[in-house]
Amino acid sequence: MLIKRRYKHFKRYRQVANILARHGFGYLLDKLNLTDILPYHQRIKQTSEEEQHSEKTRGERLRLALTELGTTFIKLGQILSTRPDLLPKDIIVxxxxxxxxxxxxxYExxxxxxxxxxxxxxxxxxxCFHQESLAAASIGQVHRACLKNGKECVVKVRRPGIESVVEVDLEILFDLARLAESRSALSRHYHLVEIVEEFTWGLKRELDYSVEGRNAERLDKNFLQEEDIKVPKVYWDYSSSKILTMEYVEGxxxxxxxxxxxxxxxxxxxAENLSKAxxxxxxxDGFFHADPHPGNLFVQKDNKICFMDFGLMGYLSDERKKQVIKLVLALVRKDSIKIVKSIxxxxSLSKGTDIDKLKKDMDMxxxxxxxxxxxxxNIGEVITEVLELAFTHKVQIPSELTLMAKTFIILEGVLKELDPSISVVEIAEPFAAKLIAHQYNPKNLAKDWAENFQDYFDIVSKIPQKADRILDKAIDDDITIKFELQNLGRIFAYIDRIANKLSFSIVLLSFSLVMAGLIIASAIGRGGSEFFWQIPVLEIAFISSFILFFWLIYSIIRSGRF
Incomplete structure (x- = not known):
């Protein structure tokens, strides 16, 4: 399947490989066995080009390569810039x-x-429809227009043919991720295929303008009671998956x-209105604008803030929202024990996670x-450092948390420009404390219990039925019990070492006995060591024993279990 797809998109594969090699990433192609895609002259030039780009940092070279590769890879780079748990800081910058x-x-x-x-x-x-675009990006561009009822609007039009281009690139990314995981333990540890799957889901939603329209409506609904926040209306009669028409906002x-x-x-x-929003x-709400940079924010009269561009949004489930609130409060109160508990x-823990070591490092x-x-x-930076530490201890962190940390970092950067004295942490503490008090209010606890009662009742009601099935299987001798011994690999390795040492001792003893026998036979023999038709048996036996002895010793040592 991989080879079939590789030749199906051979032209694009070669283009990707050429660009990577040209920017000094030929060694990655070597590791993935993709150098055969490159033209012969390009394979020869790889080393010289890597040396040529040595004056640029790896981060610069990667940025230039992704830019040249186009829409899909630019979007991938932007998403990876929110993942400090995956990439080092110099590349993220x-x-x-x-x-x-x-x-x-x-315009045609x-x-x-x-x-x-x-x-x-x-x-x-x-x-009316303005032919000149207000802004243009790789997925689409925006034009100002006016509806038949006189209302001013902006029309976002998807770039023709972009969907098929992205589809091919996503297939290539899947292939590369699978290839990397099959050949690298580090790639498997980072779950590259899962990252590409998640990226694919997000990018396909971004290509669908109806999703962006629903995002805008949902955000608008969440701020209906807030006079300081504005979200443009969506004109659905003039919108589709390829075209999005929204209210024109002055500001x-x-x-x-x-x-x-x-x-x-x-x-x-x-600054205060933006922080609270x-x-x-x-x-x-558990639903947030994940790219609140100044270009996506307008200011209207009475310091009202208007959000724009709803392609990249973050989602937190109710359970995750509660966990985030606990984490923010623990960070504000500098409580390392509760921080670790929240994380x-x-x-999700890996087998190699040492919780005690994690707690110690979090304390530090x-x-x-x-x-x-x-x-x-800076709460964004602190959350990022906490998530990076968790990842080094093999705790798999959900991507929505890294996106949230990135949102906080962008927010704090904007606040520094507006009013450096404003602190998100100072605003967040009473906000989060109030929410915690609200969650644990007896009335709300009773409401949660009532909502979950049906689930609890279903679980309890199924116990007799499941117990009956187990008893039936026990009577029919059809129960299979699986035991998994911890550190079984280490036990077998230890047994191997003991067996190898024992084998070594036996071989050494055997070799000594053979040598002694040969020496005695030589001493009592007539005419020296030549027996059986004048063949030097002693010398041949000695050399054979010597070779076999050292071959066995080499095999034992080479196994690494001695």
Whole structure:
């Protein structure tokens, strides 16, 4: 299947391999046995090109390679930049610079795409449509327009043919991930195939503009009672999976700090409103904007904040939300024991996880912050450090937590520009404490118990039936009990070492006896050591025994179990 797909997409495979080799990653192709895809002259040039790129850091080279590879790989790099548990910091810093900005495609294609999607001329759909795009990215571009009822809107149009390009790239990524896992224990430890599966799910949702529209509606619903937050409306009659039409919002980009100052906006109020909005999304709603950089935020009158671009959103289940609240509170209170407890609740343990060592290392990490005031603590960086430590102890951390940490880091970067005195930690502590008190309120506990009562009742009601099945199997002698002995491999290795030492002793003794016999035979023999038709039996026997002896010793030592 892998070979079939490799030749099906041979042209793109070769293009990917060429770009990787050109940016000094030929050794990866060697490890994956993919150098045969490269043209012969390119294989020869690999070493010289790697030397040529040696003045650039590995992070720079990777960023340049991903940029050249296009949409899918740029998106992959952006997602990996949120995973400090997978990549070292120097590479993450470079991947954060990846820009998903490319020249717009022609208006003629935009017009054709819209008319094909809605089955009518563009003049009948919109009162006016600006031919020049407001912004262009690898997946699509945005145009300003006006509906027939006079309402201003923005129309996001998916780039024609992008879906098939992404589909091919995703198949190639799957192949590379499977190949890497089959040949590298480290790749299996990092679960590369799972990472690609998760990335595929997210990218396909990003390609579907109807998903982005639903994300915007859900976020808007969560802020219905908040006067300080604005989310543009979706015009579903003019939207589909390939086209998204939303309300046009007037405002100042949050990145334009100079204009905000000139027009007299209160940057401290803006910072507080933004902090509370993100904390509400994460801790209360469990549904958050995962890319709140200044380009995706507008400021309106009365310091109201408007969120834009809903392609990348984070999701937290109710259970995960409770765990995150506990983690944030434990971090704020610098309680390393509760931090470890929260991490273990959220992550999945590997066999090699040493919990006592994890607690000790977490103590050392948190001790660095004991004398640091809350206002000086960057919660995003602290969460990232905690997750990195957990990963080094082989605790598998859910990706939504690393995305949440990245969101906090972006938020704190924006706050530094707006008002450095604002601390997310100081705002988060009373927020999280209030939520904890709300969760453990007797009334809410009773409500949770009532909601779970049916599940508990189903479990208890099935006990007699399952017990009856076990008894039936016991009567029919059909019960199989499986035992798994811990450290069985070590026990067998120890037995092997003992057996090898014993074998060594026996062989040494046997060799000594053979040598003694040969020497005695030589001494009592007539005419020296030549017996049986003048053949030097003694010398041949000695050499054969010597070779066999050392061959056996070499085999035992080579096995590593001696």
């Amino acid at each position: 470079e991947l954060e610079k990846l820009q998903d900005r490319i020249p717009p495609f022609p 294609e935009v017009k054709e795409h819209i008319e094909e999607e809605f089955g009518a001329p563009i003049e009948e759909i919109f009162e 100042i980009k949050l990145s334009n700090f100079k204009l905000l100052d000139e027009l007299g906006y209160n940057k401290r109020t803006i 993100i904390l509400k999304q994460i801790l209360l 273990l609740e959220m992550g 990490l948190i001790s660095l912050y004991y004398s640091v005031p809350l206002s000086k603590i």
